[in-house]
Amino acid sequence: MNWLTNWSPSWQWFHRLGSPRWFYQTTGRWLPWLSLLALALLGTGLVWGLGFAPQDAKQGNSFRIIYLHVPASFLALAGYYIMAIAGAVGLIWKMKLSYMVMKSAAPIGAVLTFLALFTGAVWGKPTWGTYWVWDARITSMLILLFLYLGVLALQYAFQSNEAGNKASAILALVGTVNIPIIYKSVDWWYTLHQPATIKLTSAPSMHPDMFQPLLVMILGFYCFYVVALFLFTRAEILRRERKTTWVKELVLGEPQS
């Protein structure tokens, strides 16, 4: 690992990234643009998907809930990796900011997972004929919700932030094994849930007129996720760094040096 130590000047960006103050100021500049982008994408995607995309030959208009269901599920899975990686960086580099990102990702992920399960249930009733079944896909998704809630609960289960951070990070890392299981569950087992429509390896099994608004919605959800993660993390920075001079100055409105 000599090359890593010789490389030390280039690690500066990494350590600067770990500064809550730098993160707070930089994201403050990005947030308006990101929010605007998220709003534009979500607005376009929703109007396009719900209003103008053709209805499905078999399911009629009820298929349109896909424009919420799939993006929410995407981010529920992707957000878990963000939470787990933030936890790992926190464990390895003892980086305070990383733990704050991890803690912030938990409630957002939990809400997205709940949204995926809820829209799935609402969609299931008119198509499958039931709100809920205990098949491999739906059950593994419910476990994901409990993992998110578990990470969140562990944060508050300890007196010290440090212990809570470590416990949360370890649970987040252990839970990563569930993500590929959720993803592959429809291929490994017979499930009521249909296999994936959008795959990396092949063209989507969806008409382009329906797929384009879905893609816009997925991009919109990604932007929305980043905005939400920034907002939650900024609030957490202010809470945990409340004793530092820069936060005091920021909150009291005194001129910053």
Add this chain to the structure above:
Amino acid sequence: MHPLRKQRLQQVILIVVAATVVVGLVVYMLGQNANYFYTPSQIAAGESPKGVFIRAGGMVVEGSVERAPDSLDVQFSVTDGASILVIQHSGILPDLFDEGEAAIAAGIVDENLVLQATEVLAKHDEKYTPPEVADAMNQAYERKQEQKQEQKQEYKQKQQGAQ
């Protein structure tokens, strides 16, 4: 990388690998037990438990749906391509239930190997198409089938002519 951080990186990797191995083994041992339903072939081969509540799934055979004129009783067959399972049910079927589409029925297989279902669910595929496109595709498919039929007949006539 600082040796201490390297050590902690190794611990993190160990946690992920250990969790993956443990859960991977559990998933592997679960194997087919985590299936939501049995296929008609599995039931025909006696792989499903008898006399207990099970689920069976497959494609509803074209032309197999028979409804009683005076009640909600319905009988249909599902297939996985290899075997056929007859299902009897009394109740309202889901909107998406149709011949040529997949369905899952839950109930008990009786001594005649007929599934007496208490619940029937429609399973839909991962394909989404606008109605016009679906119509066009069906028409194209029918035209192609007609062409094939014509070609077959022509071929037969030619063969008969040759004889």
